[in-house]
Structure formats: C-alpha cells, structure tokens
Amino acid sequence: MVTLWKHGAYLIDGTELIEDDINCAARLSARLGKCPDKKEAVRNTMAYGILEAHNTSGSMEKLKIKFDKLTSHDITFVGIIQTARASGLEKFPVPYVLTNCHNSLCAVGGTINEDDHMFGLTCAKKYGGVYVPPHQAVIHQFAREMLAGCGRMILGSDSHTRYGALGTMAMGEGGPELVKQLLDKTYDINMPGVIGIYLEGKPEKGVGPQDVALAIIGAVFANGYVNNKVMEFIGPGVAGLSADFRIGVDVMTTETTCLSSIWTTDDKIKEFYEIHGRSEEFKELAPGKVAYYDGIVKVDLSSVKPMIAMPFHPSNTYTIEEVNADLTDVLADVEERARVSLGGAVDFTLKDKVKNGKFYVDQGIIAGCAGGGFENICDAADILDGASIGNDAFTLSVYPASMPIYMELIKNGAAARLLQTGAVMKTAFCGPCFGAGDTPANQAFSIRHSTRNFPNREGSKLQSGQIASVALMDARSIAATAVNKGRLTPATDMDVNYSKPKYFFDKEIYENRVFDSKGIADPSVEIQFGPNIKDWPAMAALTDNLLLKVVSEIHDPVTTTDELIPSGETSSYRSNPLGLAEFTLSRKDPEYVGRAKAVQAAEKARMNGADPCEASAEVKEAMKAVRSEFKEADQNNTGIGSTIFAVKPGDGSAREQAASCQKVLGGWANIANGYATKRYRSNLINWGMLPFLIEGEGLPFQNGDWIFVPGIREAVLQKKDRVTAYITGRGMKEFELKLGELTDDERQIILDGCLINYYRASK
Template identity: 75%
Template sequence: MIKLYEKGAYLISGTEIIEENESTEAVLKNILGDLVVSKEQAAKNTIAYEILEAHNTSDNMSKLKIKFDKLTSHDITFVGIIQTARASGLEKFPVPYVLTNCHNSLCAVGGTINEDDHVFGLSCAKKYGGIYVPPHQAVIHQFAREMLAGGGKMLLGSDSHTRYGALGTMAMGEGGPELVKQLLSKTYDINMPGVVGVYLTGELQKGVGPQDVALAIIGAVFANGYVNNKVMEFVGDGVKNLSVDYRIGIDVMTTETTCLSSIWVTDEKVKEFYEIHNRVGDYKELAPKEVAYYDGMVYVDLSKIKPMIAMPFHPSNVYTIEDLNNNLYDILDEVEKKALISLDNSNIKYSLKDKVRNGRLYVEQGVIAGCAGGGYENICDAADILDGKFIGSDEFSLSVYPASQPVFLELVKNGNIAKLMSTGATIRTAFCGPCFGAGDVPANNGLSIRHTTRNFPNREGSKTTSGQVASVALMDARSIAATAANKGYLTAATDIDVNYTKPKYFFDSTIYDNRVYDGVGKADPNVDIKFGPGIVDWPAMSKLTDNMVLKIVSEIHDPVTTTDELIPSGETSSYRSNPLGLAEFTLSRKDPAYVGRAKEIQKAEKARTAGEDIFKANDEIEEVFNKINHKFKVDPKETEIGSLIYAVKPGDGSAREQAASCQKVLGGMANIAKEYATKRYRSNLINWGMLPFLFEGELPFKNGDFIYIPEIKKAIETKQDNITAYVVSEELKEFTLRLGELTDDERDIIVSGCLINYYRDAK
C-alpha cells in the first residue's frame, strides 16, 4: 500500500523513480546519457525549490528569508496578531490579509467577547486595508482555496492546517508572531527544508475517500519523523486519477505528518477549479523538471488503499476498518492501553470494548465538517450513500457542516441538503468548532467518528479534570455515511453498493460579493478600532538579564505533548483576546497545579522589575540565592527569575502561539525538551522570548527544582550552543543544556524579551 524509501530518490520525467544507492550513478547514466545532472542540481529541480527560490529575499538558498504573497487568520488568532503588530509599529497591511471568523462563531462563552472580536476584526480590516469574512460564511481554508490560492504563490496562515498545495500554492501554518513579521514587512527565516516526494500511482477503489489516503500516509510517516519539517511534493501518474476535491482532502491532512508544507503537480483539473471560481489567471502549470532529486520518497499505490480509521488519540493511530471489524476486541484492547498513556489520569475510567454491540462496534456520533470533511464532493458522496435511508432514533446522530456558504448553496440547489436532512442528519453553517471542541461535544464516554483533522485527548471538548472523557476516531465522510446508514454500526463505504452521482459544482460568488469586506489597497488611518472589554493588551515583558534563576514548575514525560495539552482548545478559545485570562487555562488538562506554581515564582520577578523586595515576594528565593552565592556572586535585582517546563517532545498539533505566550505571561522563561515536535512551536517560544533548551539523557533535575544559568545573555549574543547550568541544591550540580541553531534575529528577540520588545527597540 505504502512504501518508504530508505534514502533519497531521483524522479525521471515525472514517472520513473530511481532509488539512491551505490549503483544510482550508473543507472542514471544508462537512462539519461549526457543529460545526467549532479545531485545538487537535481535537488533544485523540484517544484518546492522553484517556489521557495522565487520568494527568497536573501542571496543564500541555504538560509531562506521568505516574503509571502498573502496572509490569513481566524478569530482566535487575528486579535492577538494585530495587537502585537500594533504594539510593534503597524501602519497598514503590506499584503492582502484575510480575517475569517470560523472558530469563535458559535462558542458562546463570556457574553459578548466573541462578537466583540469580530467587530474588532472588521474595524482593523478598514483601518489597515484587509479582507474581512463574517461569521458562518466560510471556514478559513475553504475561503483561501476559493479566493486566495494561486499557482506558484506562497501563503502564510496562523492555523496549522494552512495547506493549499493541491492548487499549486505552497502554504504554511505558523504561530501569530510569524504573521506579525510579515505585517511589518519582515521575513520568514528558515533553513532550506528537505523535500520528500510522494509518488501516487493507481486508482482508488469505489468508496475510498481522500481521508483514507491521508490517514494511510500519516500512519506510515508520523512516528518515524520521515517528513518532519520537510516539504511533501505530490507527483506521479496517480494524481490525474484524483479529483481536485480529493487532492485537497489529502493535502490538508499533511499537517498531521508534521511536515513544513506541501505542493502538488498541477494539471487541467486544477485549471478547471480556477475557471469554476472565476480565477483562471491564477492557474499555473507546475511539475518537477526532467531530473529531480528528493530527500525521501513515499510510494503510494492508491488501488490498495482501503477505508481507514484513526483510533483515539492521534491521527497516526490507524487501522483499516476491515482489520478493526475482524479483530475487534484485540485492537480495542490495544487502543485502550495506548489511550491510558495519553490520558495520563488514573482517575478516569476509559473503555472502548463496551462499545461492542452484537459483535460490532457501535458509535454514538458522526460528524462531517471543516477544512477536511466539509468539501463539496465529500458531502455529495455522503448524500448518495444515505439517499433513502435513516440514521435511526437511538443514540447515533449525524451532523454535516459545509465548508462555505457557496458550497452550502450549491448543495441546496442540487438537492443534496434535502437528502441529508430527510435521513435525520442536521446541517450546520461553516464552522470549525467540531475540530477543536466548540461544537458537537459528545456525551461522557461517547465515541464520535469524524471527517475532521485531529482526535487528540479532550480536543472534542471533554474535560478529564472534571471526570469527563470522550473519544474521536477519524474516518472519511463516505464511511461515516455508511455507518450512519447502518444506524451507528461501524461500516466501510466499500461494503455497500452505491451509485455516486458526482454532480458538477457551480461556484456562485454572489454571497461573498455581498458580504465580504475587501479593503485591500483602501487602508483608512482615520478609522477607529473598536475594542470590546475582553480585548486586553499584552503585559510588559522584561528583557533577558545576564543571569537567570528558573524554577521547574511542570515535568511531562509523555512521548509527545500536544499544543491542546499546553493550552486547551474548546471554550477557552473565547479568551484568546485576553492574554492573562487565557493563561489561567495553561496546562489545565495536563497539570492543573501548573498555573499556581508559575504565578508563585512570578511574584519574585514582578517584585524585581518593580524595584521591590524580591525575598518578601516569594519564600523560596532568598535560600536559592544564598546557595548560588556560595559559588557565584549574583545580584538578585539584576537576575531574571521565572519558571520553565520540561516535556519530552512538546508542540505537536496546532500552530497556536498561545501554547507559548500563556507560559510567558505567567512568567515562563524557557522550555527544556528532548526535541520539539514542530518548528512552529519552537518558533513560538522564541518569538515570545523563551529559551528553547534541549537536553538528552537522564534528567539531573525534577519538578520543583531551581536552575541557575549564569551568563546566559552573553551565551546568546556570542552564539554559544552549549549552555552551562546548575541545579540549585546544597551543592550546585552542573549540567549542560543546548540551544540548537538560532538565527541572528532570533537571538536578538530572545535578548529583547519578546518580539514586541524587539521591534520597539529597533525604533
């Protein structure tokens, strides 16, 4: 089904793969004759290299400084981004910047604060010259596909699923500070990423959908880090056998592989997509050159892909539905054991085997929604499967969320909405809530099957700290519909006979023409920004001092820690415009005592920066400095005092900057990790002035210990990687931390204390 090449591979004429080994040179010579190119030149012949080169503003392709063509954010990120940019000197948006409202459009927590954010967004679009998409019009990524994507372009979004590669657009999801840099006409600085080819061949079986392909790929590459922080480039003779909607459905899920971005070859089907959306001029034919070299190759035989299911609690925990149904108790037992590691809470009773009824797995809920599931073809195929059937009157329910109003409108016109409603399914407007726990939260102990993006613990909205737990399994819309047709009993779409009608899509832009505010090129500095009472400025953040004293206030030994665990999604999203209010939820579902511990040590730093008595502010600090002064002479008034967390591999999942900023506003100064799950989480730490330390081996410290780091500022400024630190005990215990590679700008940001300070200092 899927093969991973051990080394790199050459692609000849877009169709022939030559695996890199000791005989590669001879094989290439035999095929190409005098046309043989060096490995270095062939690496420049990928689509990814071509696009990155066109957007790089440095004279060094190893050290990229990228300027994006367009930016996009939604309503739990754009307030913080604009507030940060305003504090850093924003005058107008230098490139088209789209503010969508698809995350907090239904989450009714905190009175008026959600709608206050929307009003803020519209006023900023008018003042700074942006595009404002009102609530319920489109989810962020569907609007970008319909209205923003362009062949050979680059787009940056403050959402991790910013992926438009199937349309020929290299898109990346990052934390808000990276968008701030673009708004201030700065650059996105990265090393040239590796490029991994994804060679698709063959044709899918009837009933197999894009989520099935995506989950199969994620299952093959996530755990081994095969594409981590690399660009996935989709090529091969099988691409032409996929509709554009299918390609989009596979592409959006590449985020769950932890890749940096994605790009696909384009063809007449993609050109037709742009024609349908009245933007044929944005189409560009893209393909690798005659001889292209890839740092790895994922070979996918589409004909062998079967309906898949990603069981709780990760998109990579994949099985075929056939295997699950045939080995039900064995696999459920395996999943339960894995789940207990993820839940890390012995007080929670977790079981899936009790979902077996009459020898089959019964689920209580189905959801087809968002940027992954809410596409036109997914919903049409689901409607065909359910045509003339009923979902029943037991616990099982089905909700369908078209990804945009134009998609919704066409489904109404062609009768598919009526088909779905007559089955007992409910139809909702464009909303991302089911993806992050703000919509369709299952009952306690419920099992939900969803064509959405993630199934991390508690991401569906349950709270283990309140004794709640529910589960999400990811599936394709077609198998969800097949399960709904069988009234909640797990069924693969390939097990039923269906005539897929595949109605043609007609895009009607009237809704957007009448409702979307387009202020590009029309910035009006006289417009007053509208602030609701829940929109709060960032608190002042101190600069890095010569020495640091840090207390470890949380120690997490899970194999991977997601951003959902660092700062939960769901109802907390309504507080994303209030840094201090949101920070109260930090690690609340993983380590509920964290906030209190962090605040206690923060009292000392607040006293220090206010010129007050540090020792009166915190009972532990005087003894800590006494122990340090046995070896070093340190002035507490000139020493930054803060907290840090240790996690094995933090930062998988969402791009949300708040996973870092919430730690910072509580006095967090650093993370220590064995490795960072994603580039974007590490970047978020840096942009908030936090030190992204690395440490391998047996830990010399434990939760509650203090760490002293002398001459840290000098170490940053002189580009040292190895940092000497000490565990503060009766005798200081020396150990070594690493920082990893940092750009000059990143070092300056850390020394300044955060990105806001960095830009203020530059004025």
C-alpha cells in the same frame, strides 16, 4: 499501501524513480547517458522553484521568505494585530484575510466573541484587509476559493494552512510570524528537505481522501520521515484524483509534521480556478526533467482501504476491516494508549461499544477544512440516499466548508437527501474540530471527517471527570456507518452509484457579505474594542543570569498544543492574554498555573526594585546556594522565572498561545528532548523564551527543582550552542543544556524579551 524509501531518489520525466543507492549512478547513466548533477536536480523540484521566487536573502541555504498573502481566523487575529499595533503597524502591506470560523457561536463569555469579530471588521477597514463574517466560510475553504494561486505562497495562523493541491505553498505558523510579515520582515528558515510523495494507481470505489491521508500519516508520523520538510506530490496517480480529492489529502499533511506541501497541477486544477472565476491564477507546475528528492513515500492508491485513526492521534491508524476483525486487541491497545495520554485521570474504555460482536459509535460528523468539501458531502448523500440514521443515540452532523458549497448542495438536492435521513446540516464552523461544537456525551465515541482527534479536543474535560473520544474517518465511511445506525462500516461495503454532480460556484454570496478593502487603508476608522480585548503585559529583557523553577514535568512521548493550552471554550479568551493564561496546562497539569504564579511573584518584586528573596522563601534558599559559587549573582542581574520539561512538546496547532500563556505567567524557557514542530519552537522564541534541549532519557532535575543558568545573556550574544546549568538544591549539581540553531534575529528577540520589545527597540 505506503512504502518509505531508505534513500533519496531521482525522478525522471515526472514518472520514473531511481533510488539514490549504491547502484544509482550506473542506472542513471544507462537511462540518461550521463549521471546528472545532484545540485541541479535538487533545484528542479517544484518546492525549490517556489521558495527561490519568494526568497529575499540571496542564499538558498538560509531563506528569508516574503509571502504573497496572509490569513487568520478569529482565535488568532486579535492577538496578531494587537502585537503588530504595539510594534508600529500602519497598514497591511500584503492582502490579509480575517475569517471568523472558530469563535462563531457567540454564546460563551457574553459579548466577547462578537466583540472580537467587530475588532476584526474595523481593523480590516483601518489597515486595508478583508473580513469574512461568521458562518460564511472556514478559513481554508475561503483561501482555496479566493486566495490560492499556482506558484504563490500563503502564510496562515492556523496549522492546517495547506493549499498545495492548488499549486500554492502554504504554511501554518504562530501569530508572531504573521506579525513579521505585517511589519515587512521575513520568514527565516533553512532550506527544507523535499520528500517526494509518489502516487500511483487509482483509489477503489468508496475510498476517499481521508483514507489516503491517514494511510500516509500512519506511515510517517512516528518516525519523523517528513518532519519539517516539504511534501511534494508527484507520480501518475495524481492525474486520476479530482481537485477536491487532492485538497482532502493535502490538508491533512499538517498531521505528518511536515513544513508545507505542493502538488503537480493539471487540467483538473485549471478547471477549479475557472469554476471560481480566477483562471488567471492557474499555471502548470511540474518537476524538471530530472529532479532529486531527499526521500520517497510511495503510495499505491489502489491498495488503500477505508481507514480509521483511533484515539488519541491521527497516526494511530488501522483499516476499518482490521478494527472489525480484531476488536479485542485493537481496543485493548487504544485503552493502553489512553492510560498514557490521560494519565489515569479518568476511567476510559471502548469495550462497551461492542454489541453482539459489532462495534457501534455514538456520533458522526463531516465538517471543516478536511471534511466539508463539496465532493465529500455529495458522496455521503449518495450513500445515505433513502436511508435513516435511526431514532436512538446516534447522531450525524454535516458542516459544509463554505456558504457557496452549502448553496450548491441545496440547489442539487444533496442537502435535502441528507436532511431526510435525520442528519443535521449546519453552517461553516470549525467547532467540531477543536472542541467547541457537537461535544459528545461522557464516554461517547465520535467518528469525524475532521483534522484531529487529540485528547479533550472534542470538548470533554478531564478535570471535571468527563471524557469522550474521537476517531478520524472519511466522509464516505461515516455515511456508511450512519446507514447502519452507528455500526462501524467501511464505505467499500456499500453498493452505491456515486452521482458526481458538477460544482457551480456562486461568487455573489461573498460579494454580498464579505468586506474587501481592495487593499486601501482608512486611517480614520476607529478600532472597536470589547472589554475582553487586552494589551500584552510588559515583558522584561533577558537578564545576565536566570534562576528557573521547574513547575511541570511531562513524560508523554509527544505533548500537543491542545494539552499546553486547551482548545474549545477557552478559545473565547484568546484576546485576553492574562485571562487565557489561567487555562494553561489545565487539562494536563492543573497545578501548573499556581506554581508558575508563585514564581512570578518573586520576579515581579524584583522588577519593582524589591528584594525577591523577601518575597519568596524558596527564592531565598535557591539564591543562597547560587551565591555560594556565583557571588556576583544578585537581583539586578538575575531574572527569576519558571520552566517546564516535556519530552517533545508542540505537536498540532500553530497557536502561539501555547507559548505566550507560559510567558505571561513568568515562563522563561522550555526544556525538551526535542520539539515536535518548527512552529512551536518559533512561538517560544518569538515570546522571548529559551528553547532549551537536553540530551538523554534520564533527567538531572525533577519537578520543583530550581535551576541556575549563569551567563545566559552572554551565551546568546556569543552564539553559543551549549550552556552549563546548575541544580541549586543538590549542591549546585552541574548539567548541560543546548540552545540549538538560532538566527541573529531570533537571538535578538530572546535578548529583548519578546517580539514586541524587539520591534519597539528597532524603531
């Protein structure tokens, strides 16, 4: 299905690949009459051209990007605007769309969700933005319908900000990166590598976009083949895919840990823009005659089978046929992975789902930015036409991604055919994707056409002894499974005549409900605050030295942002930095918050001019050891804080709170073997936390140890890559930490203590 090339490759005329191996020059000369210049060929990718058009640095090695548009949802926009306001925001300088698709159910925590929505509406009026009310559209569908444009760039505060299939390079980042754009600053990155995703063949009937996406994710996630690179979709197979199919593959590129994505565009994408009344946003995108890629992922679409990503990661992929044929081994493997992911907190098994040799699931969901598209739901309705999902435990819920899609499903009869089966149709809502809607029963197993299946993301709580699990599948195979009352079934087993109805977009739905300032700010508008919306607490600048206590130690191969700060109902508290911080690591290390607060008490005493050694016997003992070798270290030049160790933290969501919650609890740093995503590392930096790296498998310290880092402020100022640290309780045992590459602005943000302080200082 999917092949990864060992070398880079040249693409000739958009179709022919020549691998950059020992025989490359000879083959290129024979094909072209000469060997092309590699630097020029690199410039001929679509990604290079779009990045160059948006770069303000003058250097294509060190990019400073300004985006065309910004978008956020109601979990993130309050914190972003609050940060920008504290930093001097007066007007949104580019179109900024505030959608409300996460905290849509205003039933958790009293009024706080709707208070956030009203905050968003009044800010859109005051600063000149766009406000999309709850239930109208999920963030990414609205962006596809109303924001995307060929050759454009969009930055969103959600990790699945991906509109490459529509010719738009989009990136999902933590909120502080949007704050920079709101303050007329730039997104600073090194020029990323570009990986060609070469599609050939045509999908088998019944194979959908999620199947293709999972096949790719399974091939590239673990080995980091596309990590922090741009995935550029090319090849003859693209032309055979509808716009909806391409969108469904594209949105899942986030789960590969790539930076962004871009696709060639053609008449099918032109038609998409025409349908949505924005034909002026289309232009044809294609690589130049000779383009160079840093790697190639070759996908034979005709050989892709219906896929399933078993718990607890989108990369844990099998064909559905493999699962059904080898249930014993597959389920044993899943249970072994669960022991690692869940840490033995609860008993977990899927073997009870096997009945008479067949695997049965408890719930099916087709939803959100990945599953809620028009074509997915229409195909599912065709499969289910005339069937019944049964009157037992199995349930099926369908969430169209926008109200215009919902309206068209009503008009063409697909909604009625789904409802007749016993399925439930709901409004545009991201809840099932992040644990705030359709939470299964304890020990239940859910199959979902959504984006992620991390532990607890479906809403279960390990600390309460609750565990359910999610597998990712395509809408078509979910529908086929529903026809068989929950028996796991690939859609290719079904003999279905897919009707493929034409889509008609009704723009009046948005015209009647969406507030659009047309970019005109009204400073007279008073922002409406709710009692849960709190300002950020004061944060200290980096001190000369740091005394850090390790308060959590995580040895999972990868730690997700869901594990650092849980999703689900906790999302309602994201407008309250201190309130949300109470949930930090609650499902991974419930003792973390108490440990961090104990350390923070000493730092608060220090900041108030008191002796931190009097506030904490542990600090007193650690400082005694420090002063035995560093006599100049004292409460005036040595900050006291906490740190965590994780092997590779930050996979998954772009949520800045994974870092900011640690910061408001007194966190000064993370220590890791590596960071899973660029966006999580950026979040740490923007909240003034040091993104330390440590090499090797064994650790010189352990949970509960105190670490002294002398001269850390000077090291950051002098652009040092490595610093020496000491474990105070082991005779000042010495070890080395790396800082990794930091831009000048990133160094200053760390020195100032956080992005807010940085902007205040620069006024």
